[in-house]
Amino acid sequence: MINYDYRDRQTYPYAEKHRDLLIVSEILKEPASIESFDGYRDVNLALADLQIIIARELPDWRAALSSVKGIYLITDPENGKSYVGKADGISGFWGRFCQYANSIHGMNRGLISRIEDxxxxxxxxxxxxxxxxxxxxxxxxxxxxRESFWKNVLMTRAPFGYNLN
Structure with a gap:
């Protein structure tokens, strides 16, 4: 959140001219908003955002993710390694993603090891x-x-990724 007492008449001020007057008043722990569910093909979330979706039990996300099973990918942007997992419980992706929201690692040994590091x-x-x-x-x-197929295609088994099986 930025505070700035802007009083000029110009509708679109140039930020470069005003940057020294901008005061950071607050850094939000969570984003101000999460976009509504826009389809399975467009799911690409930081785990921090997933935690917000689960904690707030956003109805559109919950309905969509609870209605299907499937395969997901977790990618570590720091080193590019990935983990392929499956959501095969009766609550589909929602149930599996709740485990990640609560633990971050979802009880996966490869991810647990990375978090320890x-x-x-x-x-x-x-x-x-x-x-x-x-x-x-x-x-x-x-x-x-299908999970095994994606592990092979994306080469997520150790040492290239976090899958240990």
């Missing part, structure tokens, strides 16, 4: 995206096969 705060910058959506009633064998 860098700490929890940098891990909130990890990106999570949905790779593939599967019907909520699809059998778990199908989901397991």
């Amino acid at each position: 860098i700490g929890a705060e940098p891990a909130l910058n990890w990106r999570i995206t949905i790779l593939e959506v599967v019907d909520l009633y699809a059998d778990n064998d199908t989901v397991n096969m």
